[in-house]
Amino acid sequence: MHNEGYMLKNGTVLTLESSLGSLKRADVVIRGNRIEQIAPDIQLHAGGYEIIDASGMIILPGLVDTHRHVWESLVRTAGTNWSLPVYLQNLYYGGLGSKLRPQDSYIANLLGSLEALHSGVTTLLDWSMPYSPEHTDALIRGLQESGIRAVFAVGVNGETEYWNRDSKLVISDDVYRVKKQYFASDDQLLTMGLAIRGPEFSHWDTTVKEIGIARELNAICSMHIGFGNWGAQDRSVTRLYEAGLLGSDLNMVHGNKMATDEYKMLADAGASLSVTPEVEMMMGHGYPATGFFLEQGGIPSLGVDVVTSTAGDLFAQMKFALQAERARVNEQILAEGQMPGELNVLAGQALEFATTAGARALRLDDRIGRLKPGHAADLIMLRTDELNLFPVIDPVGAVVQFANASNVDTVFVAGRPVKRHGKLVGVDMERIRRLAQESRDYLASQYTLSDADRVLYS
Structure with a gap:
């Protein structure tokens, strides 16, 4: 079946959009590269959408x-x-x-x-x-x-x-x-x-x-x-x-x-x-x-x-x-x-x-920075069942004062999932590490850091 998009189901949604506010339990529908709907209990009338369970997740703009x-x-x-x-x-x-x-x-x-x-x-x-x-x-x-x-x-x-x-x-x-x-x-x-x-x-x-x-x-x-x-x-x-x-x-x-x-x-x-x-x-x-x-x-x-x-x-x-x-x-x-x-x-x-x-600041506010229908589907989902976040009383405070990168479960950019279940999608990390190490070693052979940091390359 052709994937028309995604429905993020039953998440806590921080839209950063004044007309929508923060929703304790809502769905986000992504169609193509854009957000189509944000509301509680959305009933899809077309097939081809992958349903992602967002229960226990905070959904917010990237x-x-x-x-x-x-x-x-x-x-x-x-x-x-x-x-x-x-x-x-x-x-x-x-x-x-x-x-x-x-x-x-x-x-x-x-x-x-x-x-x-x-x-x-x-x-x-x-x-x-x-x-x-x-x-x-x-x-x-x-x-x-x-x-x-x-x-x-x-x-x-x-x-x-x-x-x-x-x-x-x-x-x-x-x-x-x-x-x-x-x-x-x-x-x-x-x-x-x-x-x-x-x-x-x-x-x-x-x-x-x-x-x-x-x-x-x-x-x-x-x-x-x-x-x-x-x-x-x-x-x-x-x-x-x-x-x-x-x-x-x-x-x-x-x-x-x-x-x-x-x-x-x-x-x-x-x-x-x-x-x-x-x-x-x-x-x-x-x-x-x-x-x-x-x-x-x-x-x-x-x-x-x-x-x-x-x-x-x-x-x-x-x-x-x-x-x-x-x-x-x-x-x-x-x-x-x-x-x-x-x-x-x-x-x-x-x-x-x-x-x-x-x-x-980047003159992209017509497409990103908040979650609203018509905007690009750039968003992230944070797991709240980890020890540093659970239980959540204030989801905004949880994001700002308690969350860290380990809580990022899912990342979408322009409607495409680039991270899911805590892992980057379609990335050959062995290749990345190998190339980065080769370049790092090359730089180390070309330049000596100041005395205080020379131990890094010893």
């Missing part, structure tokens, strides 16, 4: 990671003791990234994308720094093969000639080939972005030029900005505002040290802010800007950032963002001699950061 360097999965765990300068020394500026061959880039992006899917991340922005057109093609192939939905944000390589405030070197014209060859249509799983250095890592004229190129290509334009001592005094957002360059197609990353009025400039312009709280607190970017942006009318999205230093799931990032912001405000209240009452940020907001806000 998580959206708006800032990740996907290739770094190949050297995961290397950076657990790295500050930001040490990370840059080891990964870029002549480090490991410069030693990648195209075949290493391919398996790195395939491995990293599969990690994301396994963890319930159905969409991500891959902030990429390829070293040649061949590397670019290989990185895209890795994303394509995984089946993930992604924005491939292509940038310049990580050499210091590009990454300094005097650099007038503009991104390669190869971006036009990439657009034509891979991203001629926006109605596909992979869409195009530009990963630019921005005014803190290139000449101002370069920034203006590259924003213009991104807009010519109709591509999201993402940049690291306003963090660490490098960006604390620059007021780069103010310069962009005064030049009339801010817009909803700009995705700012980190923003820990920006001035208060600059968060409002971003929010008013509809620009997005990707907060990567765990890595920011660890590596020295500054305190996560979650609350600073919220207070000025923005809604941040979340990213893992560097999987050399932390696992590639967004459950941890929801918790880090939530507790860091709560701690910031609680400390202010304690300093005034009071005790906190209602917490200033709620679990449901953190879930929005990882779903609807992420979709909006």
